[in-house]
Amino acid sequence: MFIRPATRGLVALGALSLVATGCSLSTEEGSASGESGGGEVVLVTHDSFNLPEELVAAFEEDTGYELVHTPAGDGGELTNKLVLTDSEPLGDVAFGVDNTFASRALDADVFAPYDAELPAGAEQHTLPGDEEGALAPIDTGNVCVNVDTAWFEQRDRPPPETLDDLTEPAYESLFVTPGATSSTPGMAFLLATIAEYGEDWQQYWQDLLANGAKIVRGWEDAYTVDFTYSGGNRPIVLSYDSSPAFTVADGETSTADLASTCFGQVEYAGVLAGAENPEGAQAVIDWMLSQQVQEALPPNMYVYPVAEDAALPEEWAEFAPPASPELSLPPEEIAANRSQWQQEWTDITTR
Numbered sequence: 001m002f003i004r005p006a007t008r009g010l011v012a013l014g015a016l017s018l019v020a021t022g023c024s025l026s027t028e029e030g031s032a033s034g035e036s037g038g039g040e041v042v043l044v045t046h047d048s049f050n051l052p053e054e055l056v057a058a059f060e061e062d063t064g065y066e067l068v069h070t071p072a073g074d075g076g077e078l079t080n081k082l083v084l085t086d087s088e089p090l091g092d093v094a095f096g097v098d099n100t101f102a103s104r105a106l107d108a109d110v111f112a113p114y115d116a117e118l119p120a121g122a123e124q125h126t127l128p129g130d131e132e133g134a135l136a137p138i139d140t141g142n143v144c145v146n147v148d149t150a151w152f153e154q155r156d157r158p159p160p161e162t163l164d165d166l167t168e169p170a171y172e173s174l175f176v177t178p179g180a181t182s183s184t185p186g187m188a189f190l191l192a193t194i195a196e197y198g199e200d201w202q203q204y205w206q207d208l209l210a211n212g213a214k215i216v217r218g219w220e221d222a223y224t225v226d227f228t229y230s231g232g233n234r235p236i237v238l239s240y241d242s243s244p245a246f247t248v249a250d251g252e253t254s255t256a257d258l259a260s261t262c263f264g265q266v267e268y269a270g271v272l273a274g275a276e277n278p279e280g281a282q283a284v285i286d287w288m289l290s291q292q293v294q295e296a297l298p299p300n301m302y303v304y305p306v307a308e309d310a311a312l313p314e315e316w317a318e319f320a321p322p323a324s325p326e327l328s329l330p331p332e333e334i335a336a337n338r339s340q341w342q343q344e345w346t347d348i349t350t351r
Helices: 007-011 015-020 053-063 075-084 102-107 149-154 184-210 219-226 243-247 278-288 291-301 314-319 331-349
Strands: 039-045 065-071 093-098 136-148 175-178 214-216 236-240 255-257 263-272
Touching: 039 075, 039 278, 053 065, 053 278, 053 291, 065 278, 075 093, 075 102, 075 184, 093 102, 093 184, 093 278, 102 331, 136 149, 136 184, 136 278, 136 291, 149 255, 175 184, 175 219, 184 236, 184 263, 184 331, 214 219, 219 236, 243 255, 243 314, 263 278, 278 291
Parallel strands: 039 065, 039 093, 175 214, 175 236
Antiparallel strands: 093 263, 136 236, 136 255, 136 263
C-alpha cells in the first residue's frame, strides 16, 4: 500500500479518519450487524486507505449500511493480522492485500468466495490461483525507486538510474526503503531484487546495506519522514511510479521514478470468512468497483483504477502515465518461496 503521497494529510480530515481515531460512522441504534441492507459493515484496510467523505456518505445513503473503517497497519501487517485472526475476523471485508501477500491469505482461508461483477479491464488483474474468486482486484500500481531530482540538481550530482547504482559509493546512505516483512511495497522491492539478481539477490542486499541503505517499517515512515521531499535527509526512496504526480508544482515535478526498478502491484478486496455482515461486505466490494470510487482512487490514493474506462487526472498523463513493470515474478514462485525469502531477508538485515 502504499499510498501515496498526497493523501496522507487528507486521511486526517476525511470521514474515514473519524473512525480511524476511534469514532464510528455509525450509531449504536443503527448497529444491526448481519441484516441485509442495513447495520454496520466493518471495512479493514491498510493505513493508507483514503476516499472522499462524500463517497462514503453516498454509499451509506444508497445501501443503508453504516461503514466502519478499521486501519490495520501497512499492507504486510494487514495480511498478517487477517491470517492470525482468521477464526475471529477483525471485520466483514478487507481491502489492501496485494499480489505479493495474497496467496498467504488464501492459503489460510481468510476470505470467502464472492463472485463480484468486475468492470471492463479488471479481469486482467485477477489473482492467478484464486480459483474461487475470493479476491476482487481494485487498483494497480508499480513499486519503484524514486529520487528527489531537485536535491540532486541543487548539488550538481547525477541521480541513480539502476538497482546497481544504489550500491555505489556515490549514493552511500541516501536510500530508504520499507521492510519486506511489514510492508507490501517493501516486499515488492525484495521481489524486484530477486527478479533482477536471481540467486545473487542476497549478495545484492548485503551490498545495499553495506552502502548505508536504511530500512524502516512502512511506506509512510520512508516517504513522509526520511525522504528529502518531505523534509528528511535521504533523497532516494522506495515509492510508486505515480508518486512524481504528487510532487508537481508550477507545472513541474521535483521527483522521478526509476523505470528499471519497477515491480507491479495489484491490491484486492475480499469478504472475510466468518463475517457478521457478509451482505454488507459484498456491497462494499461492489462500491469499490463502481465508477465513482474507481475514479476517486488516483487523486486520493495515488493508484491506478482497474476499470479501463475510469477517468484519470490530467496531470497523470504527463507525470504518472501507466506503464508495464520491468520486473516481475510468477505468482506461484512467490507463493512457494515467500516465507523462505522473508526469513533469509530478515537474517541479512538483522545481522
